[in-house]
Each structure stands twice: as C-alpha cells, then as structure tokens.
Amino acid sequence: MALGPIEVLVISFPGNQFSGEIIPELERLVDNDTISIIDGLLVRKDADGEITFVEFDEMGGNPDADALANLMNQLDSLISDEDVMELADGLEPNSSEAILVFEHTWAKPLRDAIINSGGVLANDFRVPGLVVEELLAELAELADD
Amino acid sequence: MPGRRRGRRGLVGTMATTAVVVGTASAVSGHSQNKQAAAQADAQQDLAQQQQMADMQAQLDQQAQQAAIDAAVAQQLAAAQASPPPPPAPAAAAPTDSLMDELGKLADLKAAGVLTDEEFAAAKAKLLA
Numbered sequence: 001m002a003l004g005p006i007e008v009l010v011i012s013f014p015g016n017q018f019s020g021e022i023i024p025e026l027e028r029l030v031d032n033d034t035i036s037i038i039d040g041l042l043v044r045k046d047a048d049g050e051i052t053f054v055e056f057d058e059m060g061g062n063p064d065a066d067a068l069a070n071l072m073n074q075l076d077s078l079i080s081d082e083d084v085m086e087l088a089d090g091l092e093p094n095s096s097e098a099i100l101v102f103e104h105t106w107a108k109p110l111r112d113a114i115i116n117s118g119g120v121l122a123n124d125f126r127v128p129g130l131v132v133e134e135l136l137a138e139l140a141e142l143a144d145d
Numbered sequence: 146m147p148g149r150r151r152g153r154r155g156l157v158g159t160m161a162t163t164a165v166v167v168g169t170a171s172a173v174s175g176h177s178q179n180k181q182a183a184a185q186a187d188a189q190q191d192l193a194q195q196q197q198m199a200d201m202q203a204q205l206d207q208q209a210q211q212a213a214i215d216a217a218v219a220q221q222l223a224a225a226q227a228s229p230p231p232p233p234a235p236a237a238a239a240p241t242d243s244l245m246d247e248l249g250k251l252a253d254l255k256a257a258g259v260l261t262d263e264e265f266a267a268a269k270a271k272l273l274a
Contacts, residue, residue, distance in 0.1 A: 008156060039156075053150075080155025087157060101156060 004107040005124075006038070008079075010087050012097035018042060020064025023071070026100075030071050037071050039078040039101035045091045053084050068098070247272050 013019060029035045042065065043053045056072065059065035078101050079087075091097055114121055248269065255265040 006156070041150075077150045078156045079150060080153055080158060081150045083155035083157035084150070 004104045006103055009100040010097055014095050018096050023067045034106045035102040036073050036105045037102045038075040042098050043088045044096045045093055047093050049093050051088045
C-alpha cells in the first residue's frame, strides 16, 4: 500500500520543558485516520551544545513520552542521526525538541479516488497559510480602491 | 536504541539530494506550459530559487567530495612513494595458478571416480612436494 504524503514536524521546547499538551490533539487526528505517526524521537541540546536523542519508548516511563510511543505506528526509523543533527542545528542550548514524522492518511482515499476516476495528479503542492493571507490582504486592498 | 538510526540515509538527507531532481522536473514542465496564471509563475519562481539553492548545495557537496578524493589520492601517492615497489607479481603467480589447475583436475578426476582416494592423495602429495 503506497504511503500518503509525509510531513516532518519539529516542535521545540525551550528550557528542556518537554510538554505533552499536543498529545490529545495528536490522538484525535490518529484516531480518526487523519494522520498516522510513522516515526518520532526526542532531541536534546545541553548547555555545551551537545546533541543527544532518545526514542519515546526509552524515556524511563515519562507519561507524555509513553503516550507518544503508543500513538506511533512506526514504519521504520526514517530519521537518521544525520537528520537529527541537521534538524537540531538551530536549537538553543538547554532545549529539547520532538521530531514527529507523520503520514497524511486522509489524502490516500482522495488519491485513490483520483486514480480510479481516470484522473492524473498533475501537481500537488502546499502553500503556507501566511502566503495566502498576504495575497488575501492584497486583494482586499485592490477591492477597496 | 539510537544505533538503528546510525550510518544510513534518513528522510531529511534523502530530501536534500532528491530536491535537485524534483526541482528540475517541475521547472521543465513549467516551461513547456506557456500560458500560466500569475500565481503559478510565482510558484515557478520559488521552484527556480529552490532549485538554485539545491544546486548550490549539490555543488558544495561535490566540492567536498572532490576534496575527499584529492586527499585520498594524495595519501595513496604518499604511501606509494614511501613503500618499495611491489615484487614482480606475474612471475610468482604463474606456478601457483598452474598448481591450482592441476589440483583442480585431480579433484575432478577423483570426483569422476577415475582416481581412488589413495591415488588422489599420492598425486596431490607429488604436486605439492
């Protein structure tokens, strides 16, 4: 079964305050097949800038980490140690960040429907919300003139 | 278990190397479609910029690789100059080859039942003597 589009989310927690507040929302998205979390880990940068990383299921029973580990439907370790170094490049010392890799599961039935209808996906790209807002503001100004 | 993430390509690294290809493909297909909406032209420009960045990255990678190759070559040259030239190999190798051939023939003969175990052992001893 082909995968849907994959997104990598990097969430940093200044001051090493890893917080699981996003977990209920992630649970909701996973439960209703919107996304599927296929890889993830926690990265720490100490005061000297040294980068280390741990798997969610190896965090000594931290309840938030365990909840994330349970949510994961890990395909493989898609993020390599080099990836971690690159993604943690901008991380402040004494901070941690969670790297989550998830599949846009919702897109798969749509893709299948497109294929079954004889259509061809000619282009597929993502526009950041900020870009759209900029354009909308511009259009609104034009309408005012 | 950080070990399983070591020593291989990851998602981010793979993205970086394939971005060049994807960027090129999009830019090419963009050119072939003449009449595009302004928004698409902007998107194309973004793609071109992305491609440029990717190209620059690729160039940097290439330079790094070239530097590594240069270093390796220099090292080999230095090693070659430091150590005496290897002995003339072919002359030494020839008898070994024919010996192996003979042993192989003997083994074949034994396998075919032409030679008994004793005959094979005797012939082998003679060859190796």
